[in-house]
Amino acid sequence: DNVGSLILMNGNFSTRRRHNVAQFYAGIEANPATNTNTTSVAPISNNYESLLFEIEIDLKEQINCILADISYLSQFYDEEEVLFDLGAVFEIESVSYNTTDKYSTCKMKASATGVEVAKEYVTFRKNEMKNADSVILFVDLLYDMGEYNKSQKYFENLIITRPDDAQVYLGIGRAHHVKSEYAAALTNHQKAYDLSDKSDYLLVAKVLQCMGNVHRFNGSFLANVQYQKNVRG
Incomplete structure (x- = not known):
């Protein structure tokens, strides 16, 4: 039901280029439902499940989306960290569930639609503020x-x-x-x-x-x- 919906980040958004590192931070490899618990990450509670976000972005088109590869600033260079700035907007393309490792994957792409939504919101607020x-x-x-x-x-x-x-x-x-x-x-x-x-x-x-x-x-x-x-x- 959420496919096509927009997600707006209200803070800086840290991501990783390496899929296995992202899985590590999501607790997927440490999920007790899997048989690959070889990491030091605390096991995921039975009340929760891991969700992995996969983001696609075309840097030539998404000029309003601010991000930076900050891996050279990190103590863990091989994690290949990419940081998105406040206000990044993504459109949900699909949500799937991995029945083997018991986690969901949400595929998103950067969207310029959020800019238009923001403009409409500002206009709406300005009209409200008049009186x-x-x-x-x-x-x-x-x-x-x-x-x-x-x-x-x-x-x-x-x-x-x-x-x-x-x-x-x-x-x-x-x-x-x-x-x-x-x-x-x-x-x-x-x-x-x-x-x-x-x-x-x-x-x-x-x-x-x-x-x-x-x-x-x-x-x-x-x-x-x-x-x-x-x-x-």
Whole structure:
């Protein structure tokens, strides 16, 4: 289902040219499911499986993808390390499973599509900022970047100065949701709904949708359907 989807790296991404070295770092050779446990890597837990990423990139075409061969800087030159810069975008081409050694391989290629997506996102954010609260947008950006704990902490600090702001509680609820803390998420979403200006249809719809999503992920499908109906009016 993920074939054709994009993966955006939110940090520097270290890779290896040598396939066997990449397998070593993925714990594949040390996987107790294999018969080749000859490395010093700790065995993979039975609760986890290894995933190997294979990346294809055409340096003549992908001018927006920044990477460097840093093997000459490494103490382990023969690992042939290649470092991708922040913001590298890849498109998933295929995902396969090795039944013998019990690991998955995700084949990806560098994509310029991410640049267009980023431009659209920036445009979207600019339009939002025209009439929006800059503080809320800043903390929402932390959330969008995957900094869930930071966004939650920031919103919780805002309660001191903005105790009646529905968007503050909505932000806290979203952070709890993504961490699977569903009860806390619903408590804060309900607080956001109670405080929201019911004439602000966009905000009310956003709160109701978030509440419905919490119920959906928590297995309460009927409650989710009801909230989604309320969103549609």
